[in-house]
Amino acid sequence: GRPRSAAAQALLPGEALVVVRADTEAALVDARAQITAIVSSVVEDRVGMTDAAVAALIGTGGKTIQELQSTSGASINVSREKDADGRRIGGIVTLSGTRAAVATARAAVDAIIAENHEETVSLTSAEYVGSLVGKAGENIRKVEEDSGGASITIDKSNLLVRCRGTATAAASAAAIVRDLLARAERENAIIHVDLDAMPLLIGKKGAQIKAIEEETGASVDASGRTGVVRVKGPEECIAAAVAKIKSLTGMDAPAREEVPVAEDQIGPLLGRGGANLTKIQEAHGVVATLNRTAKCVVLRGDASSVAGAAAAVRKALRDAIRVEQTVTLKSDQMGDVFGRNGARLRQLQDESGTNVDVPPRKSGGRGSEPVVVTVRGGVHGVLRAVTVLEAIAAGRLAYYLTLGELVTSTLTSRAQAQLSRIEADRAVTVRAHPDGTCIAVVGASSAVAAAVADVEALVEFFVPGALQKVVVPSTLANELSGESAKSAKKGGGKRGGAGGKPKAAAAAEGEAEGEGEGEGEGE
Structure with a gap:
């Protein structure tokens, strides 16, 4: 309990202070001499060892190190070292004892190190x-x-x-x-291919693998369970086969996107024999695969192609959700729905991708008698067809200007103020369709024609070259819009195409070859 002396406070780690007390000076000197002799006879040595050498020094259950301590008389302490990942990388061995004991132990340790490099x-x-x-x-x-x-x-x-x-x-x-x-x-x-891309590489009953082997001269062994592909052969054959494999699977593509797919959408998205997904792949120049485990479509290619393919996949998924909606019209409005020989109705169904079911006309029915029309199809397609039918029911015109996603998004994001002014000035409604590929203009027939011309002018201003107008004879314009010259005259050019074609638009058919996603329908 006594306070520590200055000498004790100055001790370094591993040092000790020995205090000697004696009755006489002679006894004190003698004790000091003996302690000094003992201390001077004890030495310490340290040596670094690899992990393999440390393991050999310790031996099974510590047997080797125990025997060495016993035979040499030295104390041996091992401090193991690890790297940043926690793996053993060796250790420091400390030998202590008399000089002779430490020398004996060090010789044995050096021998172990030499044998365990x-x-x-x-x-x-x-x-x-x-x-x-x-x-x-x-x-x-x-x-x-x-x-x-x-x-x-x-x-x-x-x-x-x-x-x-x-x-x-x-x-x-x-x-x-x-x-x-x-x-x-x-x-x-050795190539590691994503499991979702393995079916593209293997092909039906291994046909694609065989084709690669025949074309390149290399031997290809692919595991559909692990995604590991082994290619053997001369160097030039291996190089050709590896390049072919990477191209088929899109391994080195600069862009990749995953589009989630619900379980009940997989079948409609793929189509018979995968035809639908293959069509998207070929149309956009990407590698498209289905990852059933993650429930997503994986797209690989350059950035713009992947973006276009992703939009096409999302549209296909939306179309896979089937809905039904009804619109009530008057019997005397059905001529505007059908057009000459049903041309307008067929066009409406083709462009919206829906089935429009019109009940048989009742004999002796009055012109104001209600007719319930049922529209079935994808969510956005049904909305498009219903918009046209509701406009007819209200004595208005619904006209779709198909521009493609890029042009439509540019217009709605950069020209919203101008579109709002067109709505106010022309007393029409101008809205981008939810699928993002077209602009719908709804209003009175004469107002719609003027509003469409205004929208086209905006497109030319914000996306120069997006519209390509072709001047055609009026008779051909009528045929393109689903009307004959006779019916156009009879109907006063009131409606045409998918829900009515304004005369201004009909005179410039083929106008909407939009650059967006190459989807211009020329409505």
Whole structure:
């Protein structure tokens, strides 16, 4: 409980202060001499060791280190070291005792270090382990023999080959291993393909794999369960096969997007034999695959192509959701629905992708008698058809200007104020259709024609060249709009096309070849 002296306070870690008390000066001197002799006879030595050498020093259950302490008389303490990932990388061994004991222990430790030098070789892929090991381990045994007794272990988790033995043997083994791996990489290419892209690579009953082998001369082994593809053969054949595989699967594509797909949408999206998804893939120049586990469509390609394909997939998914809606019209309005010989109705169904069911006309029915028309199809298609039918029911005109997604989004984002002014000035409604591909103009017939011309002028201003107008004879314009010259005259040019074509628009058919997604329908 006494306060520490200045000498005690100055002690370094690992040091101790011995206090000697005696009755006489002679006894004090004698005790001091004995303690100094003892202290001077005890020494300490430290040596760094690799993890392999530390393991050899400790031995099974600590047997080796215990025997060495017993035979040398030295105390041996091992402090193991780890890297940032927590892996053992060696340790520091501290030897303490008399000079003779420490010298004996150090000689034994140096011998263990010399016999347990380690060289490591990195693996570029765990898939090369089989080629390195050889049949029943024959390659590894030969390396151990040719290197002069080194032992070889493969650390798959860290992708390392560990060569242990004397410095000479370990270095020799490492050199042989590097040569074996270099040869394996030249003669074998290991490619990891996403599982969703494997069906494209394998093809029906392996037809695509066979085609690659015939075309390139390489041997291709693909696992649909793991996505690992092994390519063997001469270097030039391997290079050609790898390039073909990457092209087919879009592995090196600069852009990738995943579009979620509900379970009940998968069938309609794929179509018979995958025809629908293949059509999107070919139309946009992308690699399109279905990941059933993640329930998404994976698109690979350049950025613009992927964006276009993603929009097409989303549209297909929306169309896969089937809805039904009814519109009530008067019987004397049905002529405006059908057009000449049903041309207008057919056009409406084609352009909206819906089925418009009109009940049979009752004999002797009055002109004001209600007729309930049922529209069935995709969400956006039904909305488009219903908009046209409701406009007819209200004695108005609904006209769709199809521009494509890029032009439509540009117009609605940059020209909203101008569109609002057109609505106010022309007393019409101007709205982008929810599918983002077209602009709907609804209003009185004469007002719609003027409003459409205003919208077209905005398109030309904000997206120059988006519209291509073609002047055609009036008779051909009538045919394009689903009207004959006679019916156009009879109907006063009131309605045409999908819900009515303004005369101004009909005189410039083929106008909406919009650049957006190449979807201009020329309504």
